[in-house]
Amino acid sequence: MKDHYDxxxxxxxxxxxAAATVAAEHGAGVVLFxxxxxxxxxxxxxxxxxxxxxxxVLGPDYYHGEALITALQNGGAEHVADTTVxxxxxEREIGISSGGIARLLSADQVILATGAQERPFPVPGWTxxxxxxxxxxxxxxKSAGLAEPDAVFAGTGPLLYLVANxxxxxGIPIRAILDTTxxxxxxxxxxxxxxxxxxxxxxLKGRRWITELRNAGIPFVNGVEHLKVTGDESVTGVxxxxxxxxxxxxxxxIFLHQGVVPNVNLxxxxxxxHRWSDAQLCWHAVTDAWGESDMAGVAIAGDGAAINGARAAxxxxxxxxxxxxxxxARLDAQSRDRLAKPCRQALARERRGRAFLDRLFRPADQxxxxxxxxxxxxxxxxxxxARVRASVALxxxxxxxxxxxxxxGMGPCQGRMCGLTLSEIIAQSRKVPVGEVGxxxxxxxxxxxxxxELAALAVPPEPEPGEH
Amino acid sequence: MATGRHVADVVVxxxxxxxxxxxxxxxxxxxxxxxxxxxxxxxxxxxxxxGGVRRLGRALPEIPLACAALDTWHHITDLVDDDCGxxxxxxxxxxxxxxxxxxxxxxxxxxxxxxxxxxxxxDRAALRELLPAIASHCVGGMVVHGxxxxxxxxxxxxxxxxxxxxxxxxxxxxxxxEIGRHGETWQVKSVRDDVQAPTLVxxxxxxGGRIAAMLGxxxxxxxxxxxxxxxxxxxxxxxxxxxxxxxxxxxxxxxNGTVLIGGGYQGRAEPDTNRTxxxxxxxxxxxxxxxxxxxxxxxxxxVRCWAGIEGVLPDNIPVIGASAAPGVFHAxxxxxxxFALGPLVGRLIAELITTGRSSLPIGAFxxxxxxxxxPKDTGA
Amino acid sequence: xxxxxxxxxxxxxxxxxxxxxxxxxxxTVAAALLAxxxxxxxxxxxxGAARGPFCMMGVCFDCLVEIDGVANRQACMVEVxxxxxxxxxxxxxxxxxDDSAIDxxxxxx
Numbered sequence: 011m012k013d014h015y016d017x018x019x020x021x022x023x024x025x026x027x028a029a030a031t032v033a034a035e036h037g038a039g040v041v042l043f044x045x046x047x048x049x050x051x052x053x054x055x056x057x058x059x060x061x062x063x064x065x066x067v068l069g070p071d072y073y074h075g076e077a078l079i080t081a082l083q084n085g086g087a088e089h090v091a092d093t094t095v096x097x098x099x100x101e102r103e104i105g106i107s108s109g110g111i112a113r114l115l116s117a118d119q120v121i122l123a124t125g126a127q128e129r130p131f132p133v134p135g136w137t138x139x140x141x142x143x144x145x146x147x148x149x150x151x152k153s154a155g156l157a158e159p160d161a162v163f164a165g166t167g168p169l170l171y172l173v174a175n176x177x178x179x180x181g182i183p184i185r186a187i188l189d190t191t192x193x194x195x196x197x198x199x200x201x202x203x204x205x206x207x208x209x210x211x212x213x214l215k216g217r218r219w220i221t222e223l224r225n226a227g228i229p230f231v232n233g234v235e236h237l238k239v240t241g242d243e244s245v246t247g248v249x250x251x252x253x254x255x256x257x258x259x260x261x262x263x264i265f266l267h268q269g270v271v272p273n274v275n276l277x278x279x280x281x282x283x284h285r286w287s288d289a290q291l292c293w294h295a296v297t298d299a300w301g302e303s304d305m306a307g308v309a310i311a312g313d314g315a316a317i318n319g320a321r322a323a324x325x326x327x328x329x330x331x332x333x334x335x336x337x338x339a340r341l342d343a344q345s346r347d348r349l350a351k352p353c354r355q356a357l358a359r360e361r362r363g364r365a366f367l368d369r370l371f372r373p374a375d376q377x378x379x380x381x382x383x384x385x386x387x388x389x390x391x392x393x394x395x396a397r398v399r400a401s402v403a404l405x406x407x408x409x410x411x412x413x414x415x416x417x418x419g420m421g422p423c424q425g426r427m428c429g430l431t432l433s434e435i436i437a438q439s440r441k442v443p444v445g446e447v448g449x450x451x452x453x454x455x456x457x458x459x460x461x462x463e464l465a466a467l468a469v470p471p472e473p474e475p476g477e478h
Numbered sequence: 479m480a481t482g483r484h485v486a487d488v489v490v491x492x493x494x495x496x497x498x499x500x501x502x503x504x505x506x507x508x509x510x511x512x513x514x515x516x517x518x519x520x521x522x523x524x525x526x527x528x529g530g531v532r533r534l535g536r537a538l539p540e541i542p543l544a545c546a547a548l549d550t551w552h553h554i555t556d557l558v559d560d561d562c563g564x565x566x567x568x569x570x571x572x573x574x575x576x577x578x579x580x581x582x583x584x585x586x587x588x589x590x591x592x593x594x595x596x597x598x599x600x601d602r603a604a605l606r607e608l609l610p611a612i613a614s615h616c617v618g619g620m621v622v623h624g625x626x627x628x629x630x631x632x633x634x635x636x637x638x639x640x641x642x643x644x645x646x647x648x649x650x651x652x653x654x655x656e657i658g659r660h661g662e663t664w665q666v667k668s669v670r671d672d673v674q675a676p677t678l679v680x681x682x683x684x685x686g687g688r689i690a691a692m693l694g695x696x697x698x699x700x701x702x703x704x705x706x707x708x709x710x711x712x713x714x715x716x717x718x719x720x721x722x723x724x725x726x727x728x729x730x731x732x733x734n735g736t737v738l739i740g741g742g743y744q745g746r747a748e749p750d751t752n753r754t755x756x757x758x759x760x761x762x763x764x765x766x767x768x769x770x771x772x773x774x775x776x777x778x779x780x781v782r783c784w785a786g787i788e789g790v791l792p793d794n795i796p797v798i799g800a801s802a803a804p805g806v807f808h809a810x811x812x813x814x815x816x817f818a819l820g821p822l823v824g825r826l827i828a829e830l831i832t833t834g835r836s837s838l839p840i841g842a843f844x845x846x847x848x849x850x851x852x853p854k855d856t857g858a
Numbered sequence: 859x860x861x862x863x864x865x866x867x868x869x870x871x872x873x874x875x876x877x878x879x880x881x882x883x884x885x886t887v888a889a890a891l892l893a894x895x896x897x898x899x900x901x902x903x904x905x906g907a908a909r910g911p912f913c914m915m916g917v918c919f920d921c922l923v924e925i926d927g928v929a930n931r932q933a934c935m936v937e938v939x940x941x942x943x944x945x946x947x948x949x950x951x952x953x954x955x956d957d958s959a960i961d962x963x964x965x966x967x
Binding site for chain 3: 047060127141142143149156159390426427457
């Protein structure tokens with residue numbers, strides 16, 4: 011690994027792979043950092059390991075990633091796996107940690123392609139052992155060929171139905187699907203339907219998944235209003251409210267999911283400005299047409315900037331690469347614009363159904379902003395909604411003051427599992443927009459760093475006068 | 479929108495710990511007070527510091543203040559109805575070799591000659607008893623029993639709440655733009671409302687120099703970003719607050735098991751945007767120091783790092799006391815070690831304003847020491 | 859958990875809480891533990907509550923275990939290796955043993 015690159019890309023999902031490949035194609039010195047041992051991000055996780063014998067289980071969308079991975083492997087980008095990026099400074103110095111060794115390096119341009127994470131799903135009992143996210147179930151299936159029979163799936167959003175469908179294809183019995191999509195969502199989504207119909211394939215796919223699940227005889231409950239996971243040391247059941255009446259299912263395993271949100275920690279810690287998106291109920295990076303943030307030379311591509319899906323991420327990755335190539339003088343402006351044009355058209359196409367999907371699967375208020383005060387909001391520090399609301403009553407105006415009063419957001423996950431919930435609870439309690447409440451102030455290291463590793467931090471030698 | 483106009487006996491510029499404590503004591507003494515704060519109360523150094531409460535290792539002029547401050551801390555609940563997370567066992571400054579221990583003995587002797595007995599020397603065995611996890615090469619140290627630490631955020635919020643309860647008004651989001659004298663009063667203009675008062679106190683921390691400049695005074699305050707890091711929870715292994723004679727270190731473990739490591743490595747401060755930038759080279763040195771003194775720490779995780787904006791003066795002691803300008807008083811620039819003194823300095827400023835005298839010697843902190851034209855005030 | 863038919867991967871033997879456990883090459887420690895029926899990976903330092911993996915992608919920090927004597931390892935981010943010794947993380951981690959491998963640059967900055 012060198013001390014300096016033209017372009018450093020963080021995250022080997024579709025956006026990162028596409029960006030790194032394109033950038034290397036045009037002669038830039040490119041490094042691609044990723045935490046996983048294999049490229050693919052979460053959506054194409056473990057693809058090159060070819061875990062499952064039957065390709066029908068995971069479906070063709072998954073295997074679409076093969077082309078991206080092959081292109082990356084055949085291209086000139088240096089792929090550095092098993093590596094965490096814990097810092098990007100405004101001067102584009104990059105702190106990485108690999109195999110227990112931390113070091114600093116630098117780049118002219120940085121492209122953050124950190125992708126998405128699942129939205130927190132704070133319901134009572136969600137911290138019990140035996141409760142996992144639907145995405146987690148999918149990771150286990152993809153990367154280890156593991157599945158849990160007789161689990162309950164609960165929540166909303168395409169990924170929930172996709173994973174359930176993959177279980178179906180793999181012959182794994184599903185106990186029940188508790189759908190929390192609010193009944194009113196369809197009405198609200200209607201205005202966006204014309205746009206969505208242009209991307210009809212995606213819509214039809216979703217419908218097919220649901221139909222297949224119903225046809226398989228899996229108990230499917232629509233319009234679930236409340237959820238409670240019960241148990242003492244681990245999950246023993248789930249209670250749900252449906253049309254005002256409470257019901258109970260005995261189970262030891264529950265998979266929760268209510269959509270994905272950008273994984274913003276690195277971008278925020280770097281200092282990139284973010285704006286609250288009411289359409290997606292999450293923070294969006296503020297970027298220009300080339301994906302560049304308000305930190306010069308730091309661009310953000312793919313779901314890490316705003317959720318548009320895996321296909322859109324590829325094109326966004328390409329566009330930011332063209333932008334970065336131009337900024338480090340590897341590509342003149344005309345060529346850059348010419349090359350980006352078809353990507354922009356493709357990106358626009360991929361985004362057509364987005365507003366509709368966002369509206370259709372918009373998680374209900376009560377599942378984002380827990381009304382049951384006993385619900386743990388900050389999992390790491392075990393802080394309940396009651397405590398959060400009490401702190402607001404004491405004068406906490408935002409999540410950063412909340413940290414001081416309650417330790418919310420001070421645990422190892424650094425606000426990944428609680429940040430959105432905190433901002434929304436505070437906004438609701440104070441009756442102000444979420445944008446005014448703001449987000450947790452994040453700093454490097456964006457993942458915990460072992461003290462010994464930090465002590466032994468390898469620092470590149472100071473450049474000689476005349477060097478960059 | 480019409481600008482609000484507020485009138486009080488005293489306007490305090492800066493809503494950190496020093497501003498809030500000053501306001502509290504002034505209110506107790508019967509003055510009406512408005513605190514004008516450019517961001518939120520406690521936003522800067524007051525919430526971001528290491529929380530050390532010590533007499534140990536103080537610059538000589540600060541010692542009487544620090545001693546009085548410790549008394550206040552041990553009864554802090556009486557003052558603000560909150561224990562502020564104050565915990566006290568002792569503070570230890572570790573000596574890693576004989577030369578360092580000798581330097582500590584000489585310092586102890588200097589203090590004894592001045593009548594201060596709080597700093598004691600301990601040998602290798604006593605050090606190990608106090609700090610079982612300390613590295614084996616450490617030969618002894620200097621200890622002050624009764625020193626300790628508190629929670630900065632909880633402290634400044636407690637002072638704010640108590641001040642509010644006593645009738646102090648706080649104006650937040652009100653950066654001062656202009657200060658003018660009209661007859662016997664000071665007119666303080668801000669981006670929000672204006673405040674008028676015959677007495678003005680400058681508690682603006684890292685921005686204290688700017689306020690002083692508005693008053694025609696010099697104080698070369700340098701805004702610095704002192705970096706801190708905190709670990710994941712570790713089973714309890716150290717009670718005292720630990721420093722080192724030969725290295726920069728401040729080290730303490732809280733009840734919840736997390737360990738706070740700091741001590742003077744600087745990031746970069748942007749006082750105009752409130753941003754600070756961390757420098758991991760410095761943090762690496764800080765981690766090295768911590769691991770050198772507590773070898774078992776190497777496997778512990780750093781979960782967060784941060785740096786607040788603090789004001790540092792070239793001689794490393796603050797500005798406290800009356801200004802040359804009538805009705806103006808200063809308390810700022812505490813150089814990264816003002817947290818412990820906050821509750822006490824607030825009382826001294828209130829005394830100065832109410833009675834014309836401070837009950838403790840503050841001559842060494844006079845702002846005039848930075849002015850080339852003003853004669854040096856050597857009085858106590 | 860049940861294994862779905864998959865292409866062969868060699869077995870990897872690890873130890874969990876002193877008991878031998880068969881995993882597959884490419885499994886994360888979390889997957890290996892789940893496959894063997896273990897869903898509780900740690901007890902929290904705050905309340906002692908039992909926790910297990912939640913997100914499987916390194917975001918939730920609930921799958922923390924001790925691997926080969928090192929605490930606070932995210933089980934979902936570490937691949938199994940022959941002979942690995944995994945233990946539950948019970949509450950706060952311990953201060954480690956004297957580690958003289960730290961390069962002490964010494965002296966004031």
